[in-house]
Amino acid sequence: MSHNIDWEDLFGSDDEDEAVEQDENTKQIITFDAIPGLKLIKQALSHQEQMSLTHALIDRNYFTGNANQAMLFGELPNFIKWIEPWIVENYPDLFGQDILNRQPLFDQAILNMYKKGEGITSHVDLLRFEDGILIISLMSSCIMTMRPARKDATSYHAENTDDNNKYDILLCPGDVLALSQEARYDWEHGIPSQLVDEMDGQKIERGTRISVTLRRLKHGEEIQSTTATTSKRSVHDAQADS
DSSP states (O other): OOOOOOOHHOOOOHHHHHHHHTTTTTTOEEEEETTTHHHHHETSOOOOOHHEEEEHHHHHTTTTTOOOOEEEEESOOOHHTTTTHHHHHHHHTTOHHHHHHHSSSOOOEEEEEOOOOOOOOEEETTTBBBBBEEEESSSSOEEEEEOOTTTTTOOOHHHHHHHTTTEEEEEOOOEEEEOOOOHHHHHHEEEEESSEEEETEEEEEEEEOEEEEEEBBOTOOOSSEEEEEESSSOOTTTTOOO
16 A cells, blocks of 8 residues: 655655754653643654654555554564663653663554544553553644543443543644553543544644554563554554554
8 A cells, every 4th residue: 555645744844843853852741730640742753753753654564455553562673662762861750760760661562543533442551561651643633532540440441431520632743642650540541533623722633643652561461572463443452552
């Protein structure tokens, strides 16, 4: 399947990005008082980093045919592996030291491509994964909704429909979102299926979006290095993530 992508339309030109890249290592970490452990870095990845990562995902044919998801287990490929030292060096407050000091920081990745308007069911990650989840958003913006998880929920597919205590997080291309502590265990996260998001009175039309989610399996859950692709995005069947 051929992907005809206008890279300059997605990422802008190199000239436009020069001023931004000068401050790429000084981005502030945004925290959320109501959700301990939820941290957001706006435009954490530079223009070049976004484009290189997106190129790598497309060029390796993870999303050919009907496939919209790939899962990587074990030692991660170099085009993803660089993210670990980058986080430790530039954002030492993103996770607790118990997470940052583990080796490797991540050994499992989920790569998702969302067509315009697609989303993912609200869920809590399986307990087979350790604390500390990193989500990288590429190509298009979307709203991620956080809701308190049902205390009696025992499956990956939690789906709390209560909107009285929800928080919408706008994820833009290049943004990095970290979930640990309460944000990882006590809150669901999901993306509503809709063509247009609204944030602070502003309407934001969605396009094709790619996400890279990094996690680490708990001891005893090790899986031999492997890659799997699927056309499913059911949190029950494919363990999909944002």
